Amino acid sequence: MRHAYVSVEGIARRYPGATVFEDLWFGVNRGEFVCVVGHSGCGKTTVLNILAGLEAPSAGEVIVDGQAIEGPSLDRAVIFQGHALMPWMTAEQNVGFALSCRHRGWPRARLREAARAALVRVGLEQAAEKKPSQLSGGMKQRVGIARALAIEPKMLLMDEPFSALDALTRGVLQDEVARLVAEADQTAFMITHDVDEAILLADxxxxxxxxxxxxxxxxxxxxxxxxxxxxxxxxxxxxxxxxxxxxxxxxxxxxxxxxxxxxxxxxxxxxxxxxxxxxxxxxxx
Structure with a gap:
């Protein structure tokens, strides 16, 4: 496992009286897209949260690029089921805030330029000044994708990001993510219940x-x-x-x-x- 870019080594998640999953071992290579498929209750989201550093495993560890995960990091960006946008900020400001966390020394003009460029990549340049309440569900998820990719993470983590969308919007965004991840040679880990989504995206x-x-x-x-x-x-x-x-x-x-x-x-x-x-x-x- 040590040769993999991400090495999941014997992780388990246990609660008093219950074990969600036990002794998971797998690797993710650099630039690889991996999907996890399974029924509700098997611990898929918990695995993703452990990879994100949002939860600690009950046993085992996760090694990313030679370092054990000890908490959240901007090197691992998460796209959630819900858009998780800050409602008082515009689309541009939501992306710009993430960029300001990654590049603390950048002036405001550079942050704005980079945020706009990220929105252009997902086809939302015309919605830069709109707040989440003014955007459709698909547009909100596009902002979330733009925000995640803008910080140039080493790994992209996705927790069923399209499950709440209608079939047409979901399909468009699946194609969009496939294109963007391929262009960036992005390492990606995704949870899905959609078999065709996994077949479309995953290695x-x-x-x-x-x-x-x-x-x-x-x-x-x-x-x-x-x-x-x-x-x-x-x-x-x-x-x-x-x-x-x-x-x-x-x-x-x-x-x-x-x-x-x-x-x-x-x-x-x-x-x-x-x-x-x-x-x-x-x-x-």
Whole structure:
């Protein structure tokens, strides 16, 4: 695990009388996009919060670029389910505030210029002077994306950022995030319930068993070539094998594999499968 840019090493989250998840091991390489998929209650958001430094694990540790996470950092930007914008600030001011935290010596004019440039990247240059109450849900999330990317984090963390949006807006923003992350060669970690979203965005997809006592059961390598477009994703060779494999896990195996792992299970060597290349993997136990 030490060779990975992000190394999650045996983390667990326990509460009195309950264990959310136990002994998670996985890595995220520099420039890689990783998605986590699993049912509610398996601890996905808790894992993200630990990566963000917002929560401490009950056991284990997370190493990022050779340093153990000990708290929040501007090197790890979070895009939440809700937009999390400051309502008294304009779109430009929300982005500018994040920039002022990253670049404390920058003059106001430079902060404003950089904030405007970040809004241009997400197509919101015309909304720079509007406050969140004047923006649609999709526009608010665009501001959140602009704010996160403007500070040039080493890692982007996303907690189901599009789940509250309508299908059309969600699809547009999925394509937008795919483009922006690729342009910046950004390391990204995302939680989602949307299988097609994971297939569109991820290089690898982590599959969690049901909680409590959830564990990482399998890592699916997404071999569909990039660039991927939402409108044509379903026509790509290997798409249906990949999608069917993930759905079968969520419908059946996430439940049947829940609880204590089988004898001989090594959480440091979670199986990696490539169902897009090998449909026979659908028959894997």
């Amino acid at each position: 690898r997809i982590l599959l969690m068993t049901n909680g409590p006592e959830a564990r990482l059961a399998e890592i699916v390598v997404n071999t569909l070539p990039r660039p991927r477009q939402r409108a044509t994703l379903h026509r790509m060779p290997g798409y249906h094998a990949l999608r069917d494999h993930i759905l079968e896990f969520l419908i059946t195996r996430s439940r049947t594999l829940a609880g204590a792992p089988p004898a001989g299970w090594d959480p440091r060597r979670v199986p990696e499968l490539r169902p897009a290349d090998a449909p026979a993997a659908l028959a894997a136990p």
